[in-house]
Structures are given as C-alpha cells and as structure tokens.
Amino acid sequence: MKALPYGLSDFPRIRCEDYYYVDKTRFIEMLERQPPYLFLIRPRRFGKSLFLAMLEAYYSIDYAGRFEELFGELYIGQHPTKRHNSYMVLRFNFSEVSSKLEFVERSFCEYCCMVMKNFILKYEHLLGSGIWEVVNPDETNPEQMLAALKEYVSRTDCPRIYLLIDEYDNFTNTILSSYGQERYQEKTHGEGFIRGFFNNIKASTSNAGAAVERLFITGVSPITMDDVTSGFNIGTNISMLPQFNDIIGFSEDEVRKMITYYKDENALPEDVTVDRLVELMKPWYDNYCFSEDSLEERMFNSDMTLYFLNSYLQLKKVPKMMVDNNIRTDYNKLRHLVQIDKTFGVNASVIQRIIAEGSITAQISTSFPAEKMTDTENFKSLLFYFGMLSIQGTDFGSAILGIPNLTVREQLYTYLVEAYREAKMFDLDLSSFSRLVKGMALRGEWETVFRFFARELERQSAIREFIDGEAHIKGFLLAYLGLTQGYILFPEHESSKGYADFYMMPDLLHQPEIAYSYIVEVKYAKRDASEVEIVALKKEAAEQLVRYAADEKVLRTKGGTKLELITLVFKGWELVIAEKL
Structure with a gap:
C-alpha cells in the first residue's frame, strides 16, 4: 500500500519510494503554452514546493536517465513535451534564508552563492571548465555571481537555464511582520541586496540569447515582487487565471480518488464510506477558489487533507485536533502581516465584518507595495492571497470574498480577539x-x-x-x-x-x-x-x-x-x- 506523502515535497523520493502522488503533470503542457516567465501566488502549505520539485525533475538534464522511472505512469510521461530534460535547472528556496535582521543579508548571500556553486558543479560537464575562469568559486556576492553566470551561459552553446524560485517572499514577509516597514524598505528598496539580485534575474531574461530561458516563481503575496522590481515586470502572473485554479491543492475528485484507493486497500474501517470522509473534511479543508471564472471548482488545502487522512489511517477515527499545528504556526506568522492598527481602525472593522456577516466585496489587487498594504482594498486582497478569504462569487464587477472553511475561521477568531486585547479595547x-x-x-x-x-x-x-x-x-x-x-x-x-x-x-x-x-x-x-x-x-x-x-x-x-x-x-x-x- 502506498504511504501518504504528508510533510514531503521531494518529488523523486515520492515517486521512487511509492508514496501516493496526486498527478499534476498535465499542467506542464499548459505552462509551456504561457509566456516563459511566470509567477504564481498561493497560500502557505498548499503544495507549491512539491510542484516546483516536479518541474525540476521534468526539465533538468540531470534527470534525463530517470524520466521513465519518475514520469512513466503519469500524464506527462504519456504525453511528453519536447522540452523535457533539456535545461540546466537553477532552483532557489528562500525559506532557507534567515529572517533575523542582523543576519539576513549575510544569510541571503551565502545561501544564493552556495546554490549557484552547486549548480555549476552539477552541470560542469555541460558548462565546461572555462566557467571557473568567469565565475569566482570564492565569490560572496550573489549579484555578481549571477551576473557572471548569465554572461557566460548567454555567450556559449551550453543548454539554457530554467530558473525556479520557491517562497520568494518568505524571509522578506518575516522582516516586514517582525521589524516593520522601515527595516523592510531598507532591504527591498534603493540599492538593497534583494533588489540587486532580482534586477540581475530580470537582466538574465531580457537580452538576445538570454541565459534564463524559462522562469517560475512562487510566493504567498505580490508585495515583495512589487517592491523589489518596482511593480511586477519580470513576467506573467498566472495566479488568478481560471485554467490554473487547480494547479496545486486537491480538487474534490482528487480527494475522492485518494480515499477510494485506501478504501480498496482495506485501510479504512469497513463501515466508513468515501462520501462520509469527504463530508467530514469539506467544512474544515475545502472551499478555496482563486479565479472569478472558476466558481464551480473548489480546492482542498493539500497539507490539511494529508494531515487528516494520515491521522485517520493510523487511528481509524477523526483526529482530536482537526487543525494541523503546522498550519496554526504558519497562520500565526501571517498574523503580524495582517496589520490591525492600534486604534482599531478600518481594517480591524473589515475582519470583524467578515466574521459577523460571512463575506465582503473587493476589487482584488494584483500588485501593491508594502507601504500601501493597509489600504482597505489591498488589505482585503492580502487576506485573499494568504488564504484567509476565498472567492465565493461576483457582484457588479467585484469579487465576493468569504471565509473558506472552519480552519481559517478559527484563525480569524484568534486574530480578532488578540486585536481587541492589544488595542486595550x-x-x-x-x-x-x-x-x-x-x-x-x-x-x-x-x-x-x-x-x-x-x-x-x-x-x-x-x-x-x-x-x-x-x-x-x-x-x-x-x-x-x-x-x-x-x-x-x-x-x-x-x-x-x-x-x-x-x-x-x-x-x-x-x-x-x-x-x-x-x-x-x-x-x-x-x-x-x-x-x-x-x-x-x-x-x-x-x-x-x-x-x-x-x-x-x-x-x-x-x-x-x-x-x-x-x-x-x-x-x-x-x-x-x-x-x-
């Protein structure tokens, strides 16, 4: 029987060690029909890292000999595109960067340089030994290292780079929430190290024979991208396109198929039906919608779904805690970003109104800087991107946003009670x-x-x-x-x-x-x-x-x-x- 990949985002391991995998590879074809530089926003713990790991395994030349093993039984294995295993994949995960203010720049530089050095070592047989004459192996400035790397690749006939950046805004969001706007601005504006790095990424995609041929970035909000690039002008934001509503997370059909598999394996109590488990899970984990044109298609949070099923398979009953502690921890990190001002102003009223009435209308902003995130419409948009609100319908050109499920409702109750307390109200x-x-x-x-x-x-x-x-x-x-x-x-x-x-x-x-x-x-x-x-x-x-x-x-x-x-x-x-x- 296949194990559940709860807490795993290592695609090759999931495939090789026979974990249950919800096949999302059909989106590869769809992504290739989009412009080459893409940006996807989704809430935390929704499956973004696993999706990027899948893209890396599909596109990297390094995995060419394992294509059948990893993808043979999946959709894309039966319908491969010409680009499979044709790139050098450079993948960053910015959750690895320390968010402590005194260490963040050093941590960012050390991490990025380490990733690029490992990239060169992995693909040295394709890059040629001349790469070390251009890239200093002892370089500690990632901006310069990336500039040298892209310059070398662009003037040689080696394969192009597919650049993947996971959780691009992880440490910057923490800086913003923990240290405030002023310190955040220091790191993301002017000649800040983050802006310099992203400027080099942009340069790597824009000239003839560009080193970076394709780019895929994920995060939880558009704020940092707006701040470090003066508005998102690196590529196309696909976050709210209807065809990508279910690119990550699980559809109800996917959840039913998963439960049916374990039912057929006799892993569930005999008297428990698929319908019953779905009925138990839906109020807690379902009802996310990311496009106004996909209102009939609601998504389950994948992490929460796997948490429930993993517990149920072991205990043969509903878990005592319906909300995964990891989810609570992540929402607590976001709490400080959902800035409720000390005078209990407009945005506190927004949360209170949502709790009391169940929904609110909004024009969802696709891009806004941190300094404007407390503007009411941007604030509503921020709640949407964080997964605190979901699209429920439309009203005269505006989105109707509502609380998606009981897990999120519990977090909003906590936010509001703490806001009352902090405002001494x-x-x-x-x-x-x-x-x-x-x-x-x-x-x-x-x-x-x-x-x-x-x-x-x-x-x-x-x-x-x-x-x-x-x-x-x-x-x-x-x-x-x-x-x-x-x-x-x-x-x-x-x-x-x-x-x-x-x-x-x-x-x-x-x-x-x-x-x-x-x-x-x-x-x-x-x-x-x-x-x-x-x-x-x-x-x-x-x-x-x-x-x-x-x-x-x-x-x-x-x-x-x-x-x-x-x-x-x-x-x-x-x-x-x-x-x-």
Whole structure:
C-alpha cells in the first residue's frame, strides 16, 4: 500500500519510494503554452514546493536517465513535451534564508552563492571548465555571481537555464511582520541586496540569447515582487487565471480518488464510506477558489487533507485536533502581516465584518507595495492571497470574498480577539467563558453565557465606544464563542428558510456528550430606541427562529441534542432581552 506523502515535497523520493502522488503533470503542457516567465501566488502549505520539485525533475538534464522511472505512469510521461530534460535547472528556496535582521543579508548571500556553486558543479560537464575562469568559486556576492553566470551561459552553446524560485517572499514577509516597514524598505528598496539580485534575474531574461530561458516563481503575496522590481515586470502572473485554479491543492475528485484507493486497500474501517470522509473534511479543508471564472471548482488545502487522512489511517477515527499545528504556526506568522492598527481602525472593522456577516466585496489587487498594504482594498486582497478569504462569487464587477472553511475561521477568531486585547479595547477571561459554554452544552445553561458577555460589554468602557450596530455585537460574540470547545459556529447560517444570525452546531464527533444545540438571533437597537421598537425586534426574531429551526441542515447535524432557539436584543451595549422560545 502506498504511504501518504504528508510533510514531503521531494518529488523523486515520492515517486521512487511509492508514496501516493496526486498527478499534476498535465499542467506542464499548459505552462509551456504561457509566456516563459511566470509567477504564481498561493497560500502557505498548499503544495507549491512539491510542484516546483516536479518541474525540476521534468526539465533538468540531470534527470534525463530517470524520466521513465519518475514520469512513466503519469500524464506527462504519456504525453511528453519536447522540452523535457533539456535545461540546466537553477532552483532557489528562500525559506532557507534567515529572517533575523542582523543576519539576513549575510544569510541571503551565502545561501544564493552556495546554490549557484552547486549548480555549476552539477552541470560542469555541460558548462565546461572555462566557467571557473568567469565565475569566482570564492565569490560572496550573489549579484555578481549571477551576473557572471548569465554572461557566460548567454555567450556559449551550453543548454539554457530554467530558473525556479520557491517562497520568494518568505524571509522578506518575516522582516516586514517582525521589524516593520522601515527595516523592510531598507532591504527591498534603493540599492538593497534583494533588489540587486532580482534586477540581475530580470537582466538574465531580457537580452538576445538570454541565459534564463524559462522562469517560475512562487510566493504567498505580490508585495515583495512589487517592491523589489518596482511593480511586477519580470513576467506573467498566472495566479488568478481560471485554467490554473487547480494547479496545486486537491480538487474534490482528487480527494475522492485518494480515499477510494485506501478504501480498496482495506485501510479504512469497513463501515466508513468515501462520501462520509469527504463530508467530514469539506467544512474544515475545502472551499478555496482563486479565479472569478472558476466558481464551480473548489480546492482542498493539500497539507490539511494529508494531515487528516494520515491521522485517520493510523487511528481509524477523526483526529482530536482537526487543525494541523503546522498550519496554526504558519497562520500565526501571517498574523503580524495582517496589520490591525492600534486604534482599531478600518481594517480591524473589515475582519470583524467578515466574521459577523460571512463575506465582503473587493476589487482584488494584483500588485501593491508594502507601504500601501493597509489600504482597505489591498488589505482585503492580502487576506485573499494568504488564504484567509476565498472567492465565493461576483457582484457588479467585484469579487465576493468569504471565509473558506472552519480552519481559517478559527484563525480569524484568534486574530480578532488578540486585536481587541492589544488595542486595550476588550479582554474577556476565556477560561471562565469556556466553563460557562460547557454548562451551556451539557446542561442547557445558555443564559449565563450571554449575560456574562453582556456584563463585560458594560464593564469595559473602551469597547462600548466602538459598538455601532448588530455586526459589531455579533463580531465580538462570535470571536469569543469560536475559541471555546463544543460547538462549530456557522454565522449567517444560510438555510432554505432564510438567514439565522448563527447556528451553534454541536461538535458531536469530538464531544459526543453534548446535549444542547442552539440557533441564536441577535437584534440591535440604538440606545435611544423606544419600547415599541424593542418589542418589534423581539417579535421579528421569534418569527425568524421558528423558520430557521425547520432547516434540513440543522435537523441533520443537531443529532440527538435538544435544539434551543435564543433571542438576544441589545439596546446599545446593554442586553435588554435574552429569551428562549
């Protein structure tokens, strides 16, 4: 039985050691029909490194004798292109560069020079011994080394270079998030070492007989590329082209095929179906879309999918933690880039609105510098590139962006709660709140949860000045409820009957003892609202809750729990009605 390649991005090893491989080689043909210099943005842990390793094995002359072994059974092995195994492949992975400010330039220089020296040693039989007369083996300046290498290759008849750069923005993003804009600007602007290196890459692609014939760069955002090249003018950004929506990550068909393989190998419990596992995984790992013209094609995060299946194959049950700790670590690195200003301004409101309402419209920016990343539209775009938002539809020329899945929703709850705390606006005792939610789940003690929350709203004056409407109240409430155990929250739960503010679906897979589930309707009135207005809101909420309770999804997922329908009416920050139907 094939092993799952969880945590592996070594393509030759995956193929030779008989790991399960989702065949993405058909994209080679499609890439060759594109311009030669390409740029792809995708979220972290989505399979970018494995894809580049596959390209290296396909195009490198060094792997010519292993073509059948590596590709024979794959699509491209049956449909090879003329360019296979015809290049010298120079591959960088900038995650290898230290992001500590005092070491970053030295680390970058040492790493790049090491990679280029190894490249020359690997292909010396093609380059000829004269290469060392042009390239100084003791060179410590990668800009000069690359310039010498491209000059030599361009004037000889040796094969051309296919340049691959993985995680091009890894260390620069860390500098930006850890040290701020000023230090980041020092490294990426003016005569900074990074800009000089990319200028040489551009020069390597632009003249007659160019040394670099093809180029493929991956990263998680367009920011650094804009900053180091004064706007992306090295090549073509294919990130949002519909034909490349599924270039990495797994489609549902690919996930089903993988599960079916292990089912046929008797690696899954007999009573577990493919449909059941897909149903369990979809809310947590699926629903990524990267093109407005591919709305019907949703992608699974490949790392999260492999994490789940790897755990399931070993334990024969759903993992206790649905979110891989590696994913949490990566999202935590991004948290500092998602800059929520200390005054809790517009961009904090963007996150809060997304949490409360489920979606937001945006004009996705394809390129913007770091100094403008907090502009509202760029900020929304940044959330999209990081995988915090995904395209759900279009609205009059704009993209509708929504939270793709429960894994991301959990991270956004964390971001927002930390933003409240850092801005000294609101700080709830999560351990006390969690104990109350446990009573809500086991004994139906729902009112103590919402009264506790309301008392904190009244007590902490800083947050009261920010409350202006139902979305703010819901945003606060959802962010904190989302960090407790027992329930999976579905804000603005869409049902055949309308919209509920949020459905607290019991997490019966992990907490089978839960006895109660809830649909909550939150209504908000201004502080000067009349009693008549309050009564009208209460009546409206009751009518909506009765309709929502009959929804098929609610009836299917509540299991044996008792469904409670709760109305909360806030008058300003004061909870004036908390009633159960």
